[in-house]
Amino acid sequence: MGRAIRNTAQTAKGRIKEALGRTTQNRQTQREGRTDRSMGSLKQAAAKARKAFKR
Template sequence: MSVGQTIKHKTQAFKGRITERIGRTTRNRRLQHQGRTDQISGNPKQSGDKAKDAFRR
């Protein structure tokens, strides 16, 4: 997997963590949900990247 895609997926998961924490702090359920969604969609993509890299080597 390209380095750009890996960075993009890690950034998405990190952005989700930050958004969720901001939502938790401000008690904004919409932000919490949005952050959780970003995390959930970013983490499997990272796992897919790792699996592709493992089979290439």
């Protein structure tokens, strides 16, 4: 359960960072946010796949 929360938090952090970068017109921050969001989403998808094959 801890990993799921951590991955969701990373996705949320990425969304916030990306929005901040968009607001301040800072492309690097925006890119970092997009990366964090993508990594969190990929980790969540991997966890779902592991759970599906575990059954």
